[in-house]
Amino acid sequence: MHSLLAIWSVFICFTATNAFAINGASLWLDFEIGEKSYSINGVLSNFEQAGNLCKGRNQQLVAIESLDENNNIMKELKKLVDVSTELWTSGSKQANSNKWIWSSTNEEITDFDWGTGEPNNKDGVENCIVFYPNTDLYFEGSWADINCNLSVALPFCQKASKN
Numbered sequence: 779m780h781s782l783l784a785i786w787s788v789f790i791c792f793t794a795t796n797a798f799a800i801n802g803a804s805l806w807l808d809f810e811i812g813e814k815s816y817s818i819n820g821v822l823s824n825f826e827q828a829g830n831l832c833k834g835r836n837q838q839l840v841a842i843e844s845l846d847e848n849n850n851i852m853k854e855l856k857k858l859v860d861v862s863t864e865l866w867t868s869g870s871k872q873a874n875s876n877k878w879i880w881s882s883t884n885e886e887i888t889d890f891d892w893g894t895g896e897p898n899n900k901d902g903v904e905n906c907i908v909f910y911p912n913t914d915l916y917f918e919g920s921w922a923d924i925n926c927n928l929s930v931a932l933p934f935c936q937k938a939s940k941n
């Protein structure tokens with residue numbers, strides 16, 4: 779019963795999120811996979827704004843710590859919603875290097891799920907990682923590097939780690 783209620787509330791919540799993404803109000807889709815809690819906000823943001831929206835509810839941009847977690851997120855989102863907008867993760871490139879880190883945890887990223895042709899660092903300014911829930915748009919893989927300053931993706935948050 780509890781899980782049925784949870785699924786239903788996610789559905790209702792996201793219906794509202796979709797609508798509000800258009801007029802810029804801030805509503806949240808909350809869901810859990812295993813022990814981890816995730817949230818997606820309905821406002822198109824740049825990387826910094828996305829992080830701040832997460833912080834505003836004691837969360838941080840997501841760190842996808844394994845390909846298993848990546849696949850589980852995709853499966854779950856497919857069940858819950860039809861998301862065609864990309865989502866900001868905390869993945870970002872360290873200055874003056876080609877090292878990618880999860881900025882929320884400061885961990886270096888070792889397992890990547892880049893989409894076809896990514897990362898391409900277009901115009902030399904693509905330093906942040908977005909997650910594509912709808913891989914039909916992207917053939918294979920679910921990540922792309924994009925310009926952190928573009929307000930084109932939704933904040934994808936997780937509960938802040940305790941350390």
Ligand SMILES: [Ca+2]
Nearest residue numbers: 898899923924
């Ligand atoms: Ca790119």
